[in-house]
Amino acid sequence: MNGKGQMVRFLSWNVDMSTEPIGPRMHGLLLQIRELKPDVVMLQEVTPISFKILGKYLWDTVDNVKSDATEQNMNSVGRTTGEKENGDVAQQQAPHSTALGHAPYDLHIDPSWPEELPYFCLLLTRRKLFYNPSSSTTRFATSRMYRGYVAASGTISSGANLFIVTSHLESSKDSTVERKSQLLQILDTMRERVDEGYSTFFAGDTNLREAEVPASEIIKKPKAGESGRRKRKSMKEKFSDVWVMAGGSDENKFTWDTQSNDNLGMVGDFRPKSRYDRAFVLSPSNGERVSGFNLVGRERLECGRFISDHWGLCIDMIY
DSSP, rough: TTTTTOEEEEEEEEEEOOSHHHHHHHHHHHHHHHOOSSSSEEEEEEOOHHHHHHHHHHOOOOOGGGOOHHHOOOOOTOSSOOOOOTSSSSOBOOOOEEESSSSSSEEEOOOTTTHHOOOOOEEEETSOOOEEEEEEEEETTOOOOEEEEEEEEOTTSSOOEEEEEBBBBOSSGGHHHHHHHHHHHHHHHHHHHHTTTOOOEEEOOOOOOTTOOGGGGGGGOOOOOOHHHHHHHHHHOOOOHHHTTOOGGGTTSSSTTTTTTTTOOOSSSHHHHHEEEEEEOSSSSSOOEEEEEEEEESOOOSSOOOOBBBBBBEEEEEO
């Protein structure tokens, strides 16, 4: 194992299921992925349309076998012709296929989600990031908004075992009880994997209000029946908020900021901003560290929109 550890770059982003135009926005997302070169991509609010656009360049699908005629439809600035907004084919923008390499990621998702759900989460891991990879998906049984989570795990070249999760927790202020229940389900799953020797990492759109789960209070409660040393250990075990680990900079705090991002076209003086998108870690040794934490996607696209109404989280961790 390398004494300096291995850097793993995570990109988590709610890519917005509703704001038009979707083609140029997904083009902007693809260019960000090409620039940032994340090892792990965690996306929320992916729709069947954006799934098809992104899949042509990020992971292997049947549609990725392109004919020469299709390739000739791509012009010098990476604009494709024939990609329709309804998911068929219609003037969607995308980088040249060679810009990202051929399908550089493994896709982790329930294959039924793009067929059955109006929007969903997905998780991508760079090819060969993991030895012996595995993945799973879970739907929240009591969600009224199609919510669930995607997880993947494996061993990286440094020898560390990683378990990574993304989710989009229940939206709206009146969904506090359901949202906290969903978060606890994910945290419990992460704790179980820590007991198996995994370092765990979660990132996604939590929709959390600070009053619901303060960063300082994500503490493991002892299980019923625990006593002695194990109970004392449980009381001390604590999930770390990665933004706090990185210094808690105000510059990188608000991931949903209608004062700076006008994609939603909000009018009036009330322009809220919140730290909805968060990342948490827990590991057996607490030996991981943050080497970078930035909000991305803050540049306006040529179409006049931002990639999403959320900024993305780009996080570098050392394992």
